[in-house]
Amino acid sequence: MMNRPLKAVPGAAxxxxxGCPFPLVDLHVHSVFSDGLKTPDELCAMAAKAGxxxxxxxxxxxxxxxxxxxxxxxxxxxxxxxxVEISTGKAGKMHILCYGENVESPQMKAFLESMAQERxxxxxxxxxxxxxxxxxxxxxxxxxxLAMPSVGRAHIARELIAMGVVNTMPQAFDRWLLEGRPAxxxxxxLATAQTVxxxxxMRVVPVLTHPMRSGLEPTALHAFLHSLxxxxxxGVEAWHPSANARAARVLDRLSRQENLLVTGxxxxxxxxxxxxxxxxxxxxxxxxxxxxxxLKSAISHC
Numbered sequence: 001m002m003n004r005p006l007k008a009v010p011g012a013a014x015x016x017x018x019g020c021p022f023p024l025v026d027l028h029v030h031s032v033f034s035d036g037l038k039t040p041d042e043l044c045a046m047a048a049k050a051g052x053x054x055x056x057x058x059x060x061x062x063x064x065x066x067x068x069x070x071x072x073x074x075x076x077x078x079x080x081x082x083x084v085e086i087s088t089g090k091a092g093k094m095h096i097l098c099y100g101e102n103v104e105s106p107q108m109k110a111f112l113e114s115m116a117q118e119r120x121x122x123x124x125x126x127x128x129x130x131x132x133x134x135x136x137x138x139x140x141x142x143x144x145x146l147a148m149p150s151v152g153r154a155h156i157a158r159e160l161i162a163m164g165v166v167n168t169m170p171q172a173f174d175r176w177l178l179e180g181r182p183a184x185x186x187x188x189x190l191a192t193a194q195t196v197x198x199x200x201x202m203r204v205v206p207v208l209t210h211p212m213r214s215g216l217e218p219t220a221l222h223a224f225l226h227s228l229x230x231x232x233x234x235g236v237e238a239w240h241p242s243a244n245a246r247a248a249r250v251l252d253r254l255s256r257q258e259n260l261l262v263t264g265x266x267x268x269x270x271x272x273x274x275x276x277x278x279x280x281x282x283x284x285x286x287x288x289x290x291x292x293x294x295l296k297s298a299i300s301h302c
Contacts, residue, residue, distance in 0.1 A: 022288060022289040023051060023052065023053030023054065024050065024051050024052040024053065024054075024279040024280075024288075025052065025053070025054045025055075025264065025279075025285070025288045025289075025291075025292050026047060026052050026054070026055050026056070026264075026265050026266050026268070026278055026279045027054075027055070027056040027058070027081065027083070027097070027099075027237075027263050027264060027265040027292075027295070028056060028058050028083075028085075028097060028209070028237065028240070028263075028264075028265020028266060028267050028268075029043055029047075029055060029056070029057055029058065029265065029266060029267070029268045029278060030057075030058065030059055030060070030085075030267070030268065030269045030270075031043055031057055031059055031065045031068075031069065032065070033059050033062055033064045033065030033068075033150065034059035034060040034061070034062050034065070034085075034150035034152075035059075035060055035150065035152050035154035035155060035269060036059070036268070036269045036270055037269060037270035037271060038268075038270045039068070039072075040057065040065055040068040040069040040071070040072040040073075041068070041071075041072040041075070041076075043055070043057070043069070043072070043268075043278065044069070044072040044073050044075065044076040044078055045072075045076055046278050047076070047078060047278050047279060048076040048077060048078060050277065050278050050279040050280070051279060052078065052278060052279035053077075053078060053079060054078065054079045054080075054081070054292055055073065055078050055079070055080055055081070055278075056080065056081040056082070056083040056097075056099065056265065057069040057080070057082070057083060058083035058084055058085045058097050058098075058265070059084060059085065059150060060084075060085050060087065060150045060152060061084065061085070061086060061087065061112050061115040061116060061119065061149075061150050062084065062112060062116070062149050062150040063082070063084050063103050063104050063108070063109065063112065064149060064150075066082050066103070066104060069082075070082075081099055081100075081295070081296070081299070082099070082100065082101055082103050082104065083097055083098060083099045083103060084097075084098050084103045084108070084112070085097050085098075085209060086098060086115070086190075086195065086199070087115075087187060087190070088189075088190040088191065088192040088195045089189065089190070089191070089192045090189055093213070093214065094192045094208075094209075094214060095208075095209035095210065096192070096195065096196060096199065096206050096207065096208060096209060097206070097207040097208075097209045097237060097263070097265075098199055098204040098205065098206055098207075099204060099205040099207065099295060099299055100203070100204045100205050100299040100302050101299070102202055102203045102204045102302060103204055105202060105203070107202050108202050108204070111198070111202070116149040116150065118187070118188045119149070119150060119151050119152060120146055120149075120151060122152075122185050122187060122188075123145060123146060123151040123152070123155070123156065124146060125185040126153070126156055126177070126183045126184070126185045127142055127145075127156065127183075129182060129183040129184075129185065130156075130160075130176065130182075130183045132182075133176075133182050133183065135160070135163070135165055135176075135183075137156075137159055137163070141159060145159065153173065153177045154169070154269070154271075156172075156177065156183075157169050157172035157173060157176075157177060158172075158271075160172045160176065168273060169271055169273075192228065193227055193228055193230075193231045194231070196228050196231040196232055196233050197231040197232055199232075200231070200232030200234075203302040204302065205234045205235065205261070205295065205298050205299055205302060206232065206233055206234055206235075207233075207234060207235040207236060207237055207261065207263050208225070208228065208233060208235070208236045208237065209237050209240075210237055210240045210242045210243070210267065211236060211237070211238075211243075211251060212240070212242045212243045212247055212251070213242050218250070222254065225254070225258060225260075226258075229258060229260070233260065234260065234261050234298055235255065235260045235261025235262060235263055235295070235298075236251055236254075236255040236260050236261070236262060236263070237263045237264060237265060238251035238252040238255055238262050238263070238264065239252070239262070239263070239264025239265075239281045239283060239284070239285040239288075240264060240265060240266075240267060240281070241266060241267060241275075241276055241281065241282055242267075243283060244282070244283060245282070245283040245284070247283075248281075248283035248284075248285075249283075252287075261291065261294055261295055261298055262287065262291045262294075263291060263295060264281055264285040264288060264291070265281075266278055266279060266280060266281060
C-alpha cells in the first residue's frame, strides 16, 4: 500500500505571522560534520545572536553532528529539530531534507553509511582526475579528505583555494568541478521517488529541498511534485535563498494547494564571500510560526 503524504495541522499552514512577531526559524544549516565550516556550537551561537529560536542541522548524508548540535542548542537556548539532507536523482541534483528523531535510527544510519562509502569513492576519483591535470592534492590532505564521511565537491573546492589553484568557490566549480569540467565525477544515482518512499518507511518527514535549483519549469515541477506525493513526500522547502520573493510565493501556494508542509531555511555553510546568513531568507517566510508547528506535529505522528 502506497504511503500518503503527512498532513499539516488543519488550517495552520494557511495562517500567517503578519502583524504577530515571531522569532526567526532556520530549518536548513550545515556544519563541519559535512561541508559546512562552522561547528554546531558556532552555528547555535550565531543563530541566537541573529534572533533565531528554532534551528535544524541538515548535514549532507550524515547525522554525526546531531549530538553536538543538541548540546549546543540547549546551551544557547534554541529549539533544535534533527535533520539530514539526502542527494538523489541524476547527478545527485535533487535533494531531500529529512526531519525527526528517526533520522538517527539504525536503518537510517545504515543507509547513510552506504552513501558515505559512495562519497569517498567519488572524492578519490575527482582527485585522480585533478592529478591527471597536474593538480596534486598533498597526500596528507588527501587522506584527511577521504576520512570524512560526507566528503564532497565543496571540500575539494576549498582545497583548491588553499593550494592557490583558484581564488573562490565559484571558480573551483566553474573551472574544475561542475558537470562537463575536467575533474567532475557524477554521483551514483538514487531515484528520487523510490528514495522518498524508502525514507517514509524509516518514519522520517521527507521534504523536497530548494526546488528552484531543479531547473524544472513550473508545469514540470508540479508534475514532479505529484509523483513524489504518491511516494510519501511530506513537504516543500519553499522559502530558500534560491527562490526570489515571487518564486517563493508560488512554491508556498502550490505546496498548500497540495496539502504539503511548507518549510524554509538559509542553507548556511559559512563560506567566505557568501551572502547567506543564518535565519535570513531574502523573500521572508510570513507563516513560519504555523508552518513550524505543522512540521513538529508531522514529526510527532511519524
